[in-house]
Amino acid sequence: MAAQQMAESKYVYDFAEGNKDLKDLLGGKGANLAEMTNLGLPVPPGFTISTEACKAYLATGREPDGLADQIEAHLEALEREMGRKLGDPDDPLLVSVRSGAKFSMPGMMETVLNVGLNDRSVIGLSRQAGGSAGSAGSAGADRFAWDSYRRLIQMFGKTVCEVPGEEFEHAIDEAKRAKGTTNDLDLDADDLRGLVDTFKKIFAKHTGREFPQEPREQLDLAIRAVFESWNAERAVVYRRQERIPADLGTAVNVVAMVFGNLGPDSGTGVAFTRDPASGAQGIYGDYLANAQGEDVVAGIRNTVPLQELERIDKKSYDELLSYMARLEGHYKDLCDIEFTIERGKLWMLQTRVGKRTAAAAFVIAGQLVDEGLIDLDEALHRVTGAQLAQLMFPRFKLDHEFEPVAKGIGASPGAAVGKVVFSSPRAVELAAGGEAVILVRRETNPDDLNGMIAAQGILTSRGGKTSHAAVVARGMGKTCVSGADELDVDVPAKRFTVAGQTVNEGDVVSIDGTTGKVYLGEVPVMPSEVVQYFEGTLDPEQADDPLVRAVHRIMSHADAKRRLRVRANADTGADAARARRFGAEGIGLCRTEHMFLGDRRELVERLILAGTDREREDALAALLPLQRADFIEIFREMAGLPVTVRLIDPPLHEFLPPLEQLAVNVAVAQERGEDVAKEEALLAAVRRMHEENPMLGLRGVRLGLVIPGLFAMQVRAITEAAVEVTRVGGSACPEIMVPLVGAVQELETVRAEAEKIIAEVVGDSGVEVLIGTMIEVPRAALTAGQIAEAAQFFSFGTNDLTQMGWGFSRDDVEGAFFWRYLELGIFGISPFESIDRDGVGRLVRIAAEEGRAARPGLKLGVCGEHGGDPDSVHFFHEVGLDYVSCSPFRVPVARLEAGRAAVETSGSDSR
Numbered sequence: 001m002a003a004q005q006m007a008e009s010k011y012v013y014d015f016a017e018g019n020k021d022l023k024d025l026l027g028g029k030g031a032n033l034a035e036m037t038n039l040g041l042p043v044p045p046g047f048t049i050s051t052e053a054c055k056a057y058l059a060t061g062r063e064p065d066g067l068a069d070q071i072e073a074h075l076e077a078l079e080r081e082m083g084r085k086l087g088d089p090d091d092p093l094l095v096s097v098r099s100g101a102k103f104s105m106p107g108m109m110e111t112v113l114n115v116g117l118n119d120r121s122v123i124g125l126s127r128q129a130g131g132s133a134g135s136a137g138s139a140g141a142d143r144f145a146w147d148s149y150r151r152l153i154q155m156f157g158k159t160v161c162e163v164p165g166e167e168f169e170h171a172i173d174e175a176k177r178a179k180g181t182t183n184d185l186d187l188d189a190d191d192l193r194g195l196v197d198t199f200k201k202i203f204a205k206h207t208g209r210e211f212p213q214e215p216r217e218q219l220d221l222a223i224r225a226v227f228e229s230w231n232a233e234r235a236v237v238y239r240r241q242e243r244i245p246a247d248l249g250t251a252v253n254v255v256a257m258v259f260g261n262l263g264p265d266s267g268t269g270v271a272f273t274r275d276p277a278s279g280a281q282g283i284y285g286d287y288l289a290n291a292q293g294e295d296v297v298a299g300i301r302n303t304v305p306l307q308e309l310e311r312i313d314k315k316s317y318d319e320l321l322s323y324m325a326r327l328e329g330h331y332k333d334l335c336d337i338e339f340t341i342e343r344g345k346l347w348m349l350q351t352r353v354g355k356r357t358a359a360a361a362f363v364i365a366g367q368l369v370d371e372g373l374i375d376l377d378e379a380l381h382r383v384t385g386a387q388l389a390q391l392m393f394p395r396f397k398l399d400h401e402f403e404p405v406a407k408g409i410g411a412s413p414g415a416a417v418g419k420v421v422f423s424s425p426r427a428v429e430l431a432a433g434g435e436a437v438i439l440v441r442r443e444t445n446p447d448d449l450n451g452m453i454a455a456q457g458i459l460t461s462r463g464g465k466t467s468h469a470a471v472v473a474r475g476m477g478k479t480c481v482s483g484a485d486e487l488d489v490d491v492p493a494k495r496f497t498v499a500g501q502t503v504n505e506g507d508v509v510s511i512d513g514t515t516g517k518v519y520l521g522e523v524p525v526m527p528s529e530v531v532q533y534f535e536g537t538l539d540p541e542q543a544d545d546p547l548v549r550a551v552h553r554i555m556s557h558a559d560a561k562r563r564l565r566v567r568a569n570a571d572t573g574a575d576a577a578r579a580r581r582f583g584a585e586g587i588g589l590c591r592t593e594h595m596f597l598g599d600r601r602e603l604v605e606r607l608i609l610a611g612t613d614r615e616r617e618d619a620l621a622a623l624l625p626l627q628r629a630d631f632i633e634i635f636r637e638m639a640g641l642p643v644t645v646r647l648i649d650p651p652l653h654e655f656l657p658p659l660e661q662l663a664v665n666v667a668v669a670q671e672r673g674e675d676v677a678k679e680e681a682l683l684a685a686v687r688r689m690h691e692e693n694p695m696l697g698l699r700g701v702r703l704g705l706v707i708p709g710l711f712a713m714q715v716r717a718i719t720e721a722a723v724e725v726t727r728v729g730g731s732a733c734p735e736i737m738v739p740l741v742g743a744v745q746e747l748e749t750v751r752a753e754a755e756k757i758i759a760e761v762v763g764d765s766g767v768e769v770l771i772g773t774m775i776e777v778p779r780a781a782l783t784a785g786q787i788a789e790a791a792q793f794f795s796f797g798t799n800d801l802t803q804m805g806w807g808f809s810r811d812d813v814e815g816a817f818f819w820r821y822l823e824l825g826i827f828g829i830s831p832f833e834s835i836d837r838d839g840v841g842r843l844v845r846i847a848a849e850e851g852r853a854a855r856p857g858l859k860l861g862v863c864g865e866h867g868g869d870p871d872s873v874h875f876f877h878e879v880g881l882d883y884v885s886c887s888p889f890r891v892p893v894a895r896l897e898a899g900r901a902a903v904e905t906s907g908s909d910s911r
Contacts, residue, residue, distance in 0.1 A: 011053040012070040014077070015046055020331075025050050027251030029100025032351050039330065041323055041348045045081045046095070046255035047074040049223065051102070054249035057227045071223075075254070082256055087215025089120035091128055094148070094257040097222040099229060101250040104352055106472055108238045108449070109229040109250055110159040112222040113292060114152040114257060118213040122149045122196075129262055142189035144262050150192055151292065153199040153211055156218065160225040163206040171198045185290065219254070226252045234449045236825070238472075243828060243871075258347045260340040261292050265313070268292055271306055271320060271337045273328040276356040276474060277410055277514070279363025279546070283307055283321070285337075292340075302462060302483055316346045327351050332373040333382070334364050355474045357413050358387035359547050366550035376557045377903045383554060384900070385870035385893035390414070391551070392534075392889065394525035396512055404517035405499045408460070408484030411470030413514040415525050416457025416479035420507050422491045424451025431455065438509055440496060442489045443482075444469040452478060457511045459518060461487040461496070479513035487518070534892055535581045555892065558899025559583070564876065565883035566894045567642070569863060571595070573633035579888040583895055586642040586733075587634065588795065588885020589863035592714055593648050595630050596623075596655055604655045608685050613708075620713040627714060631721030631734075640731030644795060644863070644885075646774065647704060647714050647750075649739040651694045659686050695800075695809070700740025704750060711738075715754045719761040719769055726765050735770040737795055742777040744786040751790055772859070775847050776800035784847035788854040795885075796844055798864030798872075802831050805840045832865065835872040845879050852880075861885060870897045877901035 018026045018034030026034065030048035037043045049071065056064035079085050084093035094116040099109035117125065122145050130141020157163035172184070175195055179186055187195070203211045212218055229235060230250045239246055260268035271285035286303035289312065310317040320339060323346075327335045336354030340347045356364065365379035374382075396402075396415045418436035421427045424447065427439045431454035439455040441448065443462040452458055452472060457479035460469045473480030489496040494505040503509065503520065510523035532538040533548050542548060567588035568579030576587060596604050603622050610616035634643060656662070662683050669676040689698070704711035715736060722732035736754060741747045751771050758769045775781050776797030784794070803810050810832055821827045835841050844862075851858045861883040866872035868886030873894055876884050878901070886894050 009064075009066050010070070011050050011056075011064065011067050012074050013048050013050065014074060015043060015048070018048065023102045024248075025052065025251075027051055027100035027102055027253075028104055028352055029098060029350055030251045030253050033253060033255070035330075036327075036348055036351060039326070041326075042346060043348050044256040044258050045078055046253060047078065048100070049252040049254070051249040051251050054227045054230060054251065055247070057224070058230065058249065063224075068220075071219075071254075075219075078254075078256060086219070087116040087118060087121050088124060090124045092116055092121035092124050092215075094125070095219065096253075096255050096257055097219065097226060098253045098255065099226045099250045100253050101230070101244075102248050103242070103244045104355065105235060105238055105242075105244070106355070106468065108235040109232070110222075110226050112152070112155050112159055112225070114148045115156075115218045115222055116215040117149045117152045118215065120213075121215070122146065125149075129259075139189060140263055143187075143192060144259070146189050146192035146196055147187075147261060148259070150195045150199055152218075153196065153203060156211075156222065157199070157203045157206070159229075160221050161203065161207045163203055167202050167206075168199060171195060171202065223252050223254075226250060234447060237449050237453070240822060240825070240828060246825060255349075258340050258342045258345075258349075259292070260288075260342065261290050262343055264289055265343050266290060266341055267309075267312070268340045269303070269306060269309065269338075271324055271339065272354055273324050273335045273337075274360070274364055274367075276334065276336070276354050276360055277413060279334075279356070279360035279367065279550075281367065287312070302485055313341060313344065316341050316344065319346050323348060329373070332368060334360070357474050358390035359413060361387050362391070362550040362554060363546050366546070366553055369553075376554075377561070380554055380557055380561065380896075380900055380903050383896070385873070385897040388530075388551070388896050389890070389893050391530040391547070392528055392892070394527055395514075396510065396519075397524045397526035402519050402523050405501065405520055406484045406486040406518040408481040408516045408518065409463075409470070410512065410514045410516035411463075411482040412458075412473040412478055412480035413512075414457070414479035415510070415512060415523070416455075417508065417510045417522050417525070418456040420496075420503055420505055420509055421451070421455070422489075422494050422505055424448045424454075426505070427451035427454045438511060440487075440489060440509075441469070442491065444472070457481070457513065459484060459487075459509070459511050461485055461489045473513075479511060481511045481513055481516050481518060484516070484518055534583070535578070555583075555896060558896045560899075561902045562895065562898035563902050564873065564881065564894075564898035566891055566898060567644075567861070567863075567883050567885040568888045568891050569867075569885055570634070570888060572630070573637045575888060576634050576637035579891060580637065580639075580641075582888050582891040584641075584888065584891045585883070586644075587638060588644050588861050588867070588883060589737075590634060590643060590645045591649070592627065592645060593650055593655075595627055596648070600626060601655055604652065605682060607707075607710075608652055608656065608689070609681055616707075617709060620709050624713050624717050627717035628721045628724075631718050632724055635721055635725045635732035635734070636730055638732075640733060642733045642735055644735040644737050644772075644793075644861070645714075645718050646737045646739050646863075647701075647711050649700050651697060651699045652689065652703065652707075654694070656682065656686055659683075659690055662686055695803070701738050701746045701750060702740065704738070705746065711750055712753055712757055715757050716761060719758050719767070722767045722769065723761060723763075723765045726767055732767060734767075735772060735793060737793075738771070738773045739797070740777060740800075741773040741775075741787060742779045744783065744790050747773050747787060747790045770859075774800075774863070775844075776804070776864075778805055778843060781843035781847040785850040785854040788851040788858055791851075791855070791858070793859035793861070794847065794851055796847070796860075796862040796864065796881075798835060798840065798844070798862055798866045799832065801843060801864070802836065802840050805843060806831060806836070808832075834869050835866045835875050837875055841875055841879075844876075848879050848881065868894050873897035874901045874904075877905065 015034045015037040020031050020035035023031045026048045053067055082093050084091050086093045094114050097112045097115055126141045126145035129144050154168045158165040200211050260266045267289040268291050269287035274281055275284045283306055285306035287306050287309045288303045334354045335351050338350040361383050365382045368374045369379050418438040420440050421437045427437050428450050430437050436456045438457050439451045440459045443460050458469050458473050460482045461484050463482040470482045487496045487498050496503050508522050510519040529542055565585045567586040568584035569589040570576045570579050570587050571591050571594040607619035666676050666679045666683050718734050722734045725732045738750050770792040772791045772793030774797040775794050848860055860881045863885040867884035868890030884894050
């Protein structure tokens, strides 16, 4: 027991104690630092404070017992290994304090560099860096030391003490103006010493205290700040966007500082083992000489391509390439690597499985299969339906009329068009009003996250493929062009100038995240090659495109692996044909009410106004051949695949003018003395049928039971259409679905009438017609065992099941208060977007289990919007449904996710 308690209270781990599989405990950064250490790569010494310590701190507001002593013990070990003491005035050890959650959250939480510097140790750091006063290296060493000190005050002030970051930036800009330069590197040691004094005054003004000189106090406060940054607004928003659980906490990594800002033989960079935008093999990344790592990811200075390092420092370049190859082979995936060169010595600061665009995800997965590093099951696991959906978005259709005005780095592909905005709040404001916007910044920072989410695309004048804008945009699937340095962005004035032209807020621009090109005005778009591939319209020359080949290969494997069938929601022959092209294996929802629209409204009016049985029968008789023709077209397109036809669901008055509009029209006509007898009759009928809450009123099965002959007409039209298609050599498999059933007696009544008509029409044609119901009323889910006695299939209408299960009006609540529920964390995502597993999902599970217990061969499907949602597809696989149905465009997404669900459930992948 004592040993168990001791293990439970261990909060701090040396890098040598961990490995890459301990991300829950050590966070992604700590686990991967440990893995590189164990591989023998040159990692600066350090230790990791676990996520358990963070969770304990956040739960109580104080450090857990024993944490301070453990940090002290590991700090002493680090000091012994480095031969220096934290903050020693003569030979100081400095450390970085970095966050590191289980899942990568780039820029969302805090980092503090150069912890341990103070007014005394800055002198020791100068000696450590360049020798004694008056020596040749003295000026450079002094500059480095004071630059490091001003960085500490700036980062510590903003991160730990919430000093406004722009005050520090203004002070730097003022120092550069006084020097007559725009480059940080032109500030010498005296300039930076002055900046340190200015920064201290800014710190004191906002905090009411002097900048802390005690190194251990700096360390402790920085660690707490990292813990608390887990619940910072931007981190919460990012987790919600990426669906990262809120209870994981972050680890904290304390690492001995190595310096890339010691002169021209030092530098820092980020490298990818493959192109994270396209997946192409090669050397990709950014390098910045005489800089610290934050300079690269913040995009405050434009970097050079990683290949330039071969010219600058070939020894370090060759060593880096060997480590990159080793890490990719070890992780069997694209690796994102951060490194620093300190006076010719290469240090590996971080590695992780790199974020990538949707296109790169598919291409890289296929490449790794070809290289024998993973199998097809693992390749399928590594891509997602959300990524596939991104690949199906359109791209620009360019001709000679459209010339780019600037070209940056294509950081995250796609075609984005929108009005220019220069601030995150403005992007959110316009997007909420339905406007498409492009967020333009010099460089983004984590505070811009809300605006990045709201925008169609992001455009920056600084930064590279590894800047904050690029990394976050790739993770979200947002189009991004970074480092377009031809743009002179003036945020306060809300404009940018380029090629002699001024673009003001509200003007439209188009950005291409693949090529990095920026266009003024709106550029037309064209379908993606992936959509063309699915539709069979791809140019033969494009068939060998790496992305198309990868999509074909992985989709074929998904289809071979999946158990769930995928149908489409389609109401016309054209929709059915498109669904077939996208791979649908039938229609899971054909809405018959859509056939009552357009020029058929007059017949619906006749049905509603019928005053006698004969008038009603005549109206239905007129509708019959029209519905039959619709079904013939659909059955022909589906060529023998199952077609689930839902009998009319909404209230009849939805096909009529709104009550208020009709009343005004009648009043105006009366005022003019016009004959309004017909309009008055219609108005009376609409008033008679008016309901306060029609979604809970006379609709679905209730309507079919109240209006004699309505369902009978539809059943006859469906059956006659199936027989006609069969008679001319085709095949039809109709499934008639009765909506809104809440009691088995309702279904029994409709089925009895339907079976008489079906028997009469089918004759010896061989057509088989199934009769089932939608499970969309909570009572139906809870009495599914009874209903299954009268149903040959269930189709879960999860839209209404969610609406009634939660008591939400789908037409009203999403705009009214869902934003607040998401903000408060009540929802991680709208329950209309992804199935609520605990509530609505439990109703689905109960109905599936009890329905099959009563009728073992019961066919089960889903036809609500959730049928095309990736997370929901996994749930429906788990519950044991036979198929999902979704819009034609989302059929490939559902096919892919059904394959992934099968592979991940079986555990047959190679992980």
